[in-house]
Amino acid sequence: MINNNFTKGLHDGVPIGLGYFSVAFTFGLAAVALGLPLWSPVLISMSNVTSAGQFAGLQVIAACGSLLEIALSQLIINMRYALMSLSLSQKLDATVRLCDRFLIAFVNTDEVFAVAAGRPGEVGRAYMFGLICMPYLGWAAGTLFGAAAGDFLPASLASALGIAIYGMFLAIIIPPAKQNRAIVVVILLAVALSCLLQWLPVFVGLGSGFIIIICTLLAAVFAAWRFPLKEAEFDE
Amino acid sequence: MSNASLLAYIGVMALVTYLIRLLPLVLFTKKITNNFLRSFLYYVPYAVLGAMTVPAIFTSTTYVAAAVLGGLTALFFAYREKSLLFVAVAASAVVFISERIIEMIL
Structure with a gap:
């Protein structure tokens, strides 16, 4: 009963929503910088609600990739959500009906999952509905403001902000790599493969979406084979 | 389009x-009990973000030299465990300043 309070969920979602606003702002900027109309990044954010997948999708769209390419890029990059949804399904209590799961699944992001998983015991329907409000709002509003800002941005500032998303990606992967040598290996392997596929003339014509998929599969399979996780590491 | x-x-x-x-x-x-599959899914985000960042970061700005400086700045602050927003803004600021200097020289 303690974990089934809408207001409590709403409150727990505020810091996630604030964080999402700034990331989504960068997404909106990046989309407009690639020449997409203002409405499109907002629609992407409101229908996808995922960061890495959306940025990868932008790259495929900008390169005029095929629909198969964009579908595969989303499948590979967002595959991790399958594990989170699987784990969350064990965490929901009896107040969550089947139809509620259709809504919860829509906004089951890394951070929403992390907060829900961190609650002691099971979580209920009202708590989950409260929890997803602010992250969704922050994600949608951040994208709109970023896209609108991008429309008036001078070229010098747009160029400088072009590096922002990559700075953000580094800020996500570097800190955990300091503690874990296997993660360092995964990153270096993925980077080396990505440069190889991008620069070797043999692979010219391979879309950037496919390059990311190939690098991800090879690096993550190699790491899973060489550095299988111990039980405790899954809780990180 | x-x-x-x-x-x-x-x-x-x-x-x-x-x-x-x-x-x-x-x-x-x-629950998934296959350790290989769980390990694979655990490493996926790092592989994805690594592959997406390099080499794309080098062509993300007007001048490659500015992108290299911005990338090193991001690496430095990411290693110091600064927030996502801080790292992104610091890298952008270094790119902005470098590009103004490059344009003065050229």
Whole structure:
């Protein structure tokens, strides 16, 4: 009963929503910088609600990739959500009906999952509905403001902000790599493969979406084979 | 790009992402016990972000030299465990300043 309070969920979602606003702002900027109309990044954010997948999708769209390419890029990059949804399904209590799961699944992001998983015991329907409000709002509003800002941005500032998303990606992967040598290996392997596929003339014509998929599969399979996780590491 | 093809891209993205999140939540009730699969899924985000960052970061700005300086700045602050927003803004600021200096020299 303690974990089934809408207001409590709403409150727990505020810091996630604030964080999402700034990331989504960068997404909106990046989309407009690639020449997409203002409405499109907002629609992407409101229908996808995922960061890495959306940025990868932008790259495929900008390169005029095929629909198969964009579908595969989303499948590979967002595959991790399958594990989170699987784990969350064990965490929901009896107040969550089947139809509620259709809504919860829509906004089951890394951070929403992390907060829900961190609650002691099971979580209920009202708590989950409260929890997803602010992250969704922050994600949608951040994208709109970023896209609108991008429309008036001078070229010098747009160029400088072009590096922002990559700075953000580094800020996500570097800190955990300091503690874990296997993660360092995964990153270096993925980077080396990505440069190889991008620069070797043999692979010219391979879309950037496919390059990311190939690098991800090879690096993550190699790491899973060489550095299988111990039980405790899954809780990180 | 036409609005129709843009909508097709967005529709496919949204559908694939939603199904990945939805299916396990409504179909599976047992946990994955296969350690290889769990390890693979654990490493996926790092591989994805690494491959997406390099070499794309070098062509993300007007001048490659500025991108290298911005990238090193991001690496430095990421290693110091600064927030996502701080790292992104610091890298952008270094790129902005470097590009103004480069344009003064050229």
